[in-house]
């Protein structure tokens with residue numbers, strides 16, 4: 001059942017697509033795929049063994065029933081497979097399976113599969129169409145929407161990539177039934193992030209859902225309707241921001257810049273880097289980053305103590321976050337200066353002047369003592 005269809009309208013006329021949210025959608029994804037890319041004759045599903053083992057059959061069958069000639073390419077499971085090596089193997093699979101300019105790549109998986117498959121689609125024959133079928137909560141509300149694709153490399157995380165918009169996104173909330181709790185928590189942290197920058201209404205809806213989730217302990221059929229509603233509102237918010245600033249212009253520093261989606265990410269990226277990307281899920285790091293940015297915003301007298309308390313409460317409802325004891329504080333501090341959001345020579349911080357009121361500030365406007373003091377509170 002389709003719960004909501006969220007259009008994403010980009011300034012480039014060719015980039016307009018729908019994000020379909022609902023339940024029981026995998027079994028009919030073939031019709032959606034052929035209506036999204038009518039010219040396609042072949043489809044290649046990019047996934048990993050785990051996700052394909054759970055959902056691959058249903059997707060493959062439906063695509064074939066809709067008349068597509070279907071092949072599959074499975075990549076390894078985990079962030080380390082979002083690499084140039086996997087990209088090369090994926091491009092080899094596209095070639096071996098005769099994927100032409102008019103065919104379609106179908107990304108079935110979490111953010112790792114989506115980012116990698118999307119980037120492979122962006123560079124294969126200088127760009128073929130691709131469809132996103134996100135299977136983690138994080139991928140549903142964030143990574144599958146907005147066309148950022150890429151891989152990690154020796155130069156850093158996500159530093160090689162392209163903006164390549166999908167031709168459509170199909171979100172089937174049923175697949176969350178098999179998602180491990182820790183991955184759900186990571187996704188919910190990104191949802192809290194979008195609520196914090198999006199406004200009270202989105203934050204309250206997220207909070208209410210999470211409070212219900214604690215009691216019922218997991219995603220089940222009872223929650224599916226509410227969850228679809230939340231995912232749709234989250235996606236709507238992201239789509240609006242992306243539509244206004246598709247390529248994250250370096251000189252857009254307004255509260256509607258795509259950069260605001262990096263709220264919580266300065267501390268998150270530093271934590272991930274200092275722990276070699278092995279200790280925290282990305283969304284968990286964002287959960288901690290939200291709390292760090294909130295504390296810093298309060299310290300600079302932008303944000304009220306009540307709003308900091310509220311953000312702490314909502315992040316807590318998202319699930320348990322890993323402890324930071326034992327992490328090298330100096331490594332985290334050093335990682336700040338290497339963050340992707342360094343424009344020119346200055347790191348940019350996304351802080352809050354209130355819920356729904358993000359502000360982009362150059363690091364040079366923030367007293368290093370304030371950052372150090374808060375760092376000391378988070379990592380003793």
Ligand code: NAD
Nearest residue numbers: 050077110111112113135136138139142143148175178179
């Ligand atoms: P992931 O893709 O590694 O998936 C997490 C784990 O869940 C994996 O082990 C996966 O096999 C498993 N899994 C996926 N779906 C499942 C399901 N339905 N049931 C059971 N297991 C399932 O991680 P992620 O959190 O989805 O994505 C993280 C990636 O997303 C990072 O590389 C990050 O950089 C990227 N990202 C990109 C954007 C963007 O705008 N492009 C935004 C945010 C994050």
Ligand code: GLY
Nearest residue numbers: 142146148258261
């Ligand atoms: N996840 C940040 C963005 O899509 O811009």
